[in-house]
Amino acid sequence: GENVEQHPSTLSVQEGDSAVIKCTYSDSASNYFPWYKQELGKRPQLIIDIRSNVGEKKDQRIAVTLNKTAKHFSLHITETQPEDSAVYFCAASRDTGGFKTIFGAGTRLFVKA
Amino acid sequence: DAGVIQSPRHEVTEMGQEVTLRCKPISGHNSLFWYRQTMMRGLELLIYFNNNVPIDDSGMPEDRFSAKMPNASFSTLKIQPSEPRDSAVYFCASSLSATNEKLFFGSGTQLSVL
Numbered sequence: 001g002e003n004v005e006q007h008p009s010t011l012s013v014q015e016g017d018s019a020v021i022k023c024t025y026s027d028s029a030s031n032y033f034p035w036y037k038q039e040l041g042k043r044p045q046l047i048i049d050i051r052s053n054v055g056e057k058k059d060q061r062i063a064v065t066l067n068k069t070a071k072h073f074s075l076h077i078t079e080t081q082p083e084d085s086a087v088y089f090c091a092a093s094r095d096t097g098g099f100k101t102i103f104g105a106g107t108r109l110f111v112k113a
Numbered sequence: 114d115a116g117v118i119q120s121p122r123h124e125v126t127e128m129g130q131e132v133t134l135r136c137k138p139i140s141g142h143n144s145l146f147w148y149r150q151t152m153m154r155g156l157e158l159l160i161y162f163n164n165n166v167p168i169d170d171s172g173m174p175e176d177r178f179s180a181k182m183p184n185a186s187f188s189t190l191k192i193q194p195s196e197p198r199d200s201a202v203y204f205c206a207s208s209l210s211a212t213n214e215k216l217f218f219g220s221g222t223q224l225s226v227l
Contacts, residue, residue: 034215034216036216042220043204043218043219043220043221044156044204044216044218045218046215046216049215089155089156095212100158100161100169101146101158101216102158103155103156104155105155106155106156
């Protein structure tokens with residue numbers, strides 16, 4: 001069945017460094033790839049998303065890249081800050097054959113001050 | 114808009130008891146989703162509705178779980194009878210449509226079954 005793999009499961013960086021989280025998906029019909037941030041004890045919230053008709057999208061310090069041929073996409077956070085510490089989830093979904101968003105297992109990001 | 118509203122925030126119950134979780138989606142959103150989050154299994158989609166109609170319930174773990182959406186502003190997820198392995202955070206989310214739109218999550222219900 002559909003699967004989304006996310007790596008790494010834990011990532012620790014120094015404040016100011018960059019962080020990269022990578023995901024691969026199995027369903028070639030997937031065409032929407034959102035990223036959610038979940039702070040401890042809080043709800044997941046969308047931080048950025050990308051659709052299959054573009055290869056890259058940027059919003060201030062965060063960017064997402066998509067390689068449809070290889071079926072992988074990545075989240076890049078530059079100039080990390082302590083408030084970036086959270087669990088990040090990638091997801092993949094399609095709009096044909098029934099909607100379903102499949103989430104990756106999550107990456108716990110620690111930004112050390 | 115107050116966002117997606119879930120109740121209760123916390124529920125502690127004993128094994129065998131019936132549990133009902135409630136959700137009010139954002140007004141105007143046509144799709145509603147129930148997710149379960151655990152450390153072991155991450156975020157799992159249990160069921161989703163489009164225009165109040167259940168579309169895919171393949172994620173519902175067992176017959177003990179049932180969900181309803183009697184109108185556009187209310188949904189329930191019921192577990193009867195509850196078991197300790199049902200302990201998890203249950204999130205409700207809504208979106209404008211079922212096709213590739215941003216999900217807005219509620220605050221979740223932390224369920225503990227003793």
